[in-house]
Amino acid sequence: MRLIVATRLCLLDPGLRELAVRVTTELQKRGHEAETLLLPFDSDEANPLDQLLGFRLLDISGHGDRLIAINSPCHLLQHPNKAIWMVPEPEQTDASETPRGQCLDISAALQQANLTGYSEAKAIFFDPRVPRPPLSGPEPSPISELSSDGLLSREGIEKSEDPQTIVEVWDLVVSALTA
């Protein structure tokens, strides 16, 4: 399978980038053709709606058999076979989807954008630490739990005494994301 693994590029915090690159590598190890796509995003902008529209307008629909979109706003990218994986934000302790200090109009628009992104997905995976937003729509997408805990070396599991454990965890992740 040809897969695009997309997340946003934050130059100062490499967490999401490292996860996307690692997912790409693990897919390749298991015989898939995979490519990482890192898209720039300014998380500090009080009104991110322009940027969300920018993500929405990027077209990758003709490429790859599946898009794996890690976190917002990559969940807005358009692809006929999109899987979304929501993992805890590296810089946030509570994974609230509504940035601080936003007016209600923007919050409502963000919520609507999220619902749109989710409603298009063929599969949605939530890390257990990320609160699930209320989903609605005529055909809610299948939602599963998929932990990202400890999938990067600095977070523990790579330090496991047993390399087999690491392989098995990644087997699980890859098999979920490509199912």
Next chain:
Amino acid sequence: MRIAVVNNTVPFLAGGAEHLAHALTAKLNEFGHEAHSVRIPFSWEPPSRIVDSMLACRLLRLPKVDRVIALKFPAYYVPHENKVLWLLHQFRQAYDLWGTDLQGLPSTPDGTAIRDAVREADNVHLRNVRKIFTNSRVTSDRLQSFNGIDSEVLWPPLLSTSHLSCQSFEDFVFYPSRVNAAKRQLLAVESMRHVKVPGRLILAGKGEDPAEDARIDSAIRRHNLEDRVVWERTFISEERKADYLSRAAGTLYIPYDEDSYGYVTLESYFSRKPVITCSDSGGTDVLVKDGVTGLVASPDPAGIAAQIEKVLGDRSKARAMGQAGYELVQAMNITWDHVVRRLTE
């Protein structure tokens, strides 16, 4: 300085521009900057998506970056107050290719509107940057003639030259390149019929079009050139390519009307080997000076054969032209030191 090198990407495809972006990012880091490669997906099919992609680029943000170096349309629309361009391509379908077989855009009111949107966006946003460099004189000339915008040519260097050397001048000319109709390997093969001195043509590169591959194979058979033409049909490794270059009597590079001089030409000169090109090959004329650093042929089998004979038949002349080519590259300052300095000033 924290730098974002911004380029387009088509997932699962990598061409010359991607390699240049990768090389530039690596070199910026080597020179002590913190550089990141940012690739923005771009689709031009259906054409209506082109304008969406342009708008998407305007809406993206690159925070916490001191400088943006943008390479291609429409990625170069990404807003940043400290942006320079190292322009490899505008959207040529809206400019010099409009009205030709390669126009791509439909000749309808919608197609014309897209063309005009591209031109207008370039006119506005390319004036709003710190400085524009281009990769070739042709790109600079187009930008000036279509948009009235000045630029400076910043010649793209090779990523690495340490593996290139001159060992000998053996009985073959070497043509390493992707194999397709625009690179004209078929013409190279047909030239070998007319070469009267001993020697072979070695082609290296993967075919991109089975029909063109078949035409080349058929020409080799039809003219009984099996002993005179060798074709390595793979993505040749850098080591193997360097080995061929180090032993060849000269290099053949005869594409049709390219913008730039082509990396093959640079690789040949770092191996101190002369380059044979054609009078209609485009940007190769920047480096290939007829009778000085190489030979310029008329674009027909007999014309090319005559120049191949000179390289195979007079090794001391070949050696002198190869050395002159190397010295020209040095004199033109085609180095990463120069590129990095200009792009970060």
